[in-house]
Amino acid sequence: MTQDRFDPRLAALLGPDRPEVSCETCFDKLDVYVEAELAGADAEHTVPGMGAHLEGCPACREDYEALRAYLAA
Amino acid sequence: MDAESRAWVDSLSASGHERDAAVERLHDLLLRAARFEVGRRHSVHLRDMDDIAEQCASDALMAVLSKLHTFRGDSRFTTWAYKFALLEAAVAVRRRAWQGRELPLPDAGWEAFAASSGSPDLDSERGELIAAIRDAIADELTEHQREVLVATTLNGVPIDVLAERLGTTRGALYKTLHDARRKLRARLAARGLFVEGEHA
Numbered sequence: 001m002t003q004d005r006f007d008p009r010l011a012a013l014l015g016p017d018r019p020e021v022s023c024e025t026c027f028d029k030l031d032v033y034v035e036a037e038l039a040g041a042d043a044e045h046t047v048p049g050m051g052a053h054l055e056g057c058p059a060c061r062e063d064y065e066a067l068r069a070y071l072a073a
Numbered sequence: 074m075d076a077e078s079r080a081w082v083d084s085l086s087a088s089g090h091e092r093d094a095a096v097e098r099l100h101d102l103l104l105r106a107a108r109f110e111v112g113r114r115h116s117v118h119l120r121d122m123d124d125i126a127e128q129c130a131s132d133a134l135m136a137v138l139s140k141l142h143t144f145r146g147d148s149r150f151t152t153w154a155y156k157f158a159l160l161e162a163a164v165a166v167r168r169r170a171w172q173g174r175e176l177p178l179p180d181a182g183w184e185a186f187a188a189s190s191g192s193p194d195l196d197s198e199r200g201e202l203i204a205a206i207r208d209a210i211a212d213e214l215t216e217h218q219r220e221v222l223v224a225t226t227l228n229g230v231p232i233d234v235l236a237e238r239l240g241t242t243r244g245a246l247y248k249t250l251h252d253a254r255r256k257l258r259a260r261l262a263a264r265g266l267f268v269e270g271e272h273a
Contacts, residue, residue: 009186009227013206013222013227013254013257014257015250015251015258017258023243030156031156032148035148035152056251056254057232058231058232059167059232059243062163063159063163066159066162069113070106070109070155070159
């Protein structure tokens with residue numbers, strides 16, 4: 001196997017190579033996930049597959065960052 | 074469910090003046106959240122910010138009230154409600170940013186990506202990887218998968234903007250993207266190629 005250095009465009013093309021939730025589930029659980037994160041809990045354990053989806057979906061990633069930013073403000 | 078969230082749900086489920094007052098308070102919360110997100114993005118002209126935020130807050134209010142029965146208290150009610158306003162604002166700003174813009178041609182993003190050079194040490198490996206991805210995109214993906222993959226990952230088209238242009242939903246397009254990526258990874262794996270994740 002050959003390896004390449006991290007390239008965000010490659011990462012975007014290939015996406016996360018692990019189970020992820022759908023956009024719909026991501027929105028449904030976003031509040032739970034962000035509150036868990038801000039409380040210092042294991043958010044991925046709370047919503048398995050959310051982290052992978054946030055890596056793979058820029059739009060959902062923006063929604064997550066928006067909620068996190070608003071709650072942290 | 075925490076006490077504050079329970080109070081919100083009870084008031085919004087009530088009738089008459091109690092409900093009206095709760096709806097008004099909720100609208101104010103959603104408007105503040107929408108204004109925050111529209112302002113945070115800086116890409117919208119100041120003149121439009123209030124109009125966009127007001128519309129987003131109204132749309133979010135309708136969504137929250139229609140889905141009130143689904144709130145289970147797994148988070149605070151306000152957190153749950155905020156996400157509706159923030160999502161509406163994010164979608165509105167992305168839509169505004171792409172208003173009137175043609176979608177980039179599929180080849181444009183690919184050519185820029187393929188032409189960019191890595192370090193001299195990785196040129197040959199990178200060249201092999203890019204060639205393999207190019208072949209996989211050409212051989213393995215449907216035309217629709219190719220369009221969605223290149224538009225969203227290389228040409229920077231937001232998935233909800235693309236969904237609107239194609240007359241479909243964000244979730245449906247993400248499934249298309251997911252399937253396309255799965256095919257690419259499988260093709261690379263079959264050729265013994267592997268892309269490392271982000272290094273520490």
